[in-house]
Amino acid sequence: MTPVRSRPTTAYAILGLLALQPWSTYELAQQVQRSLNWFWPRAERRLYDEPKRLVADGLAISTPGFTGQRRRTVYEITAAGRDELADWLGRPPEPRAVDFEGVLKVFFADAGSRTALLATLDEIAADARERLGRLDVMIDQALTDGARFPERVHLQAVTLRQHVDAELAVLDWATWATEQVTSWTTASDPGDWVPQDELARLHERITLAVASRS
Amino acid sequence: MTPVRSRPTTAYAILGLLALQPWSTYELAQQVQRSLNWFWPRAERRLYDEPKRLVADGLAISTPGFTGQRRRTVYEITAAGRDELADWLGRPPEPRAVDFEGVLKVFFADAGSRTALLATLDEIAADARERLGRLDVMIDQALTDGARFPERVHLQAVTLRQHVDAELAVLDWATWATEQVTSWTTASDPGDWVPQDELARLHERITLAVASRS
């Protein structure tokens, strides 16, 4: 039996795309930017090396071709590739990891001005709104004939809902936070605002949620 | 004037902690795991190299000391460090980036079994519940006398709310997704389930949200 050499998750991400159809590296990069970027953002550079390793390990095959004089490599998944992909799907996922520089700036806001804090919250909200706009376009494409993989619309709907939920949560939070901060005197002095009340509400929400959804 | 050499965000994260009080590298590592891990997760390894660079650039000073025979280095922020920190707080943050292997597995679920998909959703929910449990403990500590920085509780409350919102959004989504998938025939065949209805609802939610909160 083949030893289950664990690969970087990016390998499986590419394998997953190859399971849908053969792609050239360039198309693969486009596709990753378009759809995977929401939950598995990787630099384009990575997507040029990883398929080579998949080929070396027999999980994909590469077919060199030409567009006029210009070389182009098309990758295709193998049976072994589909096996490893299915295997990976059966293993527990890594916990979610979030890089959110905006919240880092909010957390350390007392080392700067109240104005800077409000600007940060504004940029966070603007970013969320921009993302929601792009999600709306994707939803539209999935609804109309634009869907590239009509047989996968159910999975797209489920994952799109995750993105929308996440972005709306950020937007709501940033909107709420802006309202609170507006009543503060400075970034280090919240004036009359009582953080303990908010913390108590958070505790309530957690208790309720964990009780009802377990 | 000093040129604003842009540093990795991790440098500012450490600078932010040093702005609160001096720390040894080990304590710094603990603290990053405890609080920053939620929105700026970094390997412990990183936190041993970065302070050295801060010292080299005059943003911090290191004081070597001893605990018996064992060396230990304590870092302190300098005035230049506080300046750069405030400067960073005034610059727009990087957009949020999420590594969520669980959703990647859901997205490619049709390459595996329905059972594997349900297991993935379960693990996502379990992870969210575990995190909410830890958040609850942190909220408790901030509420009772356990707060290490009572003058910063307002900022803790605002950021804690972000984490709670995010985790609850994930938990709600995973719960909902499990219900939907339960009605599917296989991971590639949703049976009677109509993804278009869900997509239409998502479009509605985006339209409403962007209209009301802009």
Add this chain to the structure above:
DNA sequence: CTTTCGATACTGCAGATTGCAGTATGTGAT
């Protein structure tokens, strides 16, 4: 008909970052 611009199709390289193993000492409990 030529120039220009954006899309296609990559490679090289320095530096950022992780994960893990390894080395050692200090402290409190059994």
Add this chain to the structure above:
DNA sequence: ATCACATACTGCAATCTGCAGTATCGAAAG
């Protein structure tokens, strides 16, 4: 007296990013 756990790091391979650089193709503009 021993053991487990906390403290306090370093080395290294592999992963990953960002950016600059190379080159061809196709369509539109002048």
